[in-house]
Amino acid sequence: MAAKVLREFAQDPFPYLDEAGKKKMKDAQSGLWRKFTDLAFDESAESRWQESRPVEADNIDVGPATETGWQSDLIEASGDPF
Numbered sequence: 001m002a003a004k005v006l007r008e009f010a011q012d013p014f015p016y017l018d019e020a021g022k023k024k025m026k027d028a029q030s031g032l033w034r035k036f037t038d039l040a041f042d043e044s045a046e047s048r049w050q051e052s053r054p055v056e057a058d059n060i061d062v063g064p065a066t067e068t069g070w071q072s073d074l075i076e077a078s079g080d081p082f
């Protein structure tokens with residue numbers, strides 16, 4: 001029974017809160033939403049988003065492997081097949 005009530009509380013705590021708790025929850029949600037919109041839609045948000053995107057590696061070739069693309073000169077052959 002306790003696990004069920006706890007699960008329900010985690011999904012929707014509003015029915016279990018008193019009026020003061022509900023007001024605090026609404027204030028916290030509106031504050032978080034306000035902060036999100038301030039950060040998401042300011043003038044530098046686009047540049048921050050572009051900087052956070054992963055950059056594609058510059059050593060990806062589209063064509064077939066050529067002798068200049070091989071790296072065998074970087075690794076010494078040991079003769080060990082594994």
